Amino acid sequence: MTRALELAWGVGSDRGLRRAVNEDSFLATPPLFLVADGMGGHEAGAEASRAAIEGFRALAGRDSVSVEEIEAAFVDAVAGVSAIVTERAAAGTTLAGAAVCEQGGEVYWLVLNIGDSRTYRLQGGTLExxxxxxxxVQDLVERGELAQEDAERHPERNVVTRAVGAGSVGVPDYWLLPARAGDRLMICSDGLPKELSFDQILEALRAEVSPQAAATRLVHEALVHGGRDNVTVVVVDAHGALDETDDEQTQPVASPVPSTQTKESTW
Known part of the structure; x- marks a missing residue:
């Protein structure tokens, strides 16, 4: 039988050095850890990211959630963002994060993503x-037309191909990953990888013992390295004696949900 999953977490968020307002929003209340990065102009972007997060608020405070409950909450998030009326570009937001999900007595991370906010996992000293x-730019990378290390300098680096709102009809990708004691998840808006390399992120996550210290350090380092965008970081640590006897438990089970091609939205 799988034992209880104990969590510790920390959050950092800043508008950055060049933006007038912070259009990021987050939810860090078990079993949900989410980051949303708004688009559509200052107030519209901030309102859109808040509306997306509010779509999931009713699930906060529970021990775990099901895939179906997360899918239903996403529908609520879309409805909330779609209700925002602006005189400029349509309001929209990215959304990324993870939820604790229990299936068959086992505990999983249910990771979801739409847009270019990100979720990483540090496990056994390895960051993924x-x-x-x-x-x-990710489409170009996957087609072999652009090197990953050149992606952040590409002129189309701010163009997303799926979002909540902003004219998009796309749905998130989902991954169901077995949770293990010692896991550290990091969820962030794109303001973090714009300023810090993969290795810099790895160094900070390895060096800081507490999740709050890690989140605070990552936001601070993003500002030190330019702070060109809003930056939000949520770090979650899993503690407790989770079962690790099944070899399959060490490998992620990827289960992205198919989606249709969507309209591009420019930040």
Missing amino acids: QISVDHSA
């Missing part, structure tokens, strides 16, 4: 980006 960006 779980989510896959829905962006124009």
Whole structure:
């Protein structure tokens, strides 16, 4: 039998050095850890990210959630963002994060992503980006037309191909990953990888013992390295004696949900 999953977490968020307002929103209340990065102009973007997060609020405070409950909450998030009326570009937001999900007596991370906010997992000292960006540059990388290290300098780096709202009809990708004691998840808006390399993120996550210290350090370092965008970081640690006897438990079970091609949205 799987034992209880004990969590510790920390959050950092800043508008950055060049933006007038912070259009990011987050939810860090078990079993949900989410980051949303708004688009559509200052107030519209901030309102859109808040509306997306509110779609999941009713699930906060529970021990775990089901895949079906997360899918239903996403529908509520879309409805909330779609209700925002602006005189400029349509309001929209990215959304990324993870929820604690229990199936068959086992505990999993249910990771979801739409847009280019990201979810990473540090496990056994190795950092892995779980989510896959829905962006124009990621499409180029996957087609072999652009090197990953050149993606952040590409002129279309701010173009997303799926979002909540902003004219998009796309749905998130989902991954169901077995949870293990010692897991550290990091969810962030794109303001973090714009400023810090993969290795810099790994160094900070390895060096800081507490999740709050890790989140605070990552936001601070993003500002030190330019702070060109809003930056939000949520770090979650899993403690407790989770079962690790099944070899399959050490491998992620990827289960992305198919989606249709969507309209591009420019930040």
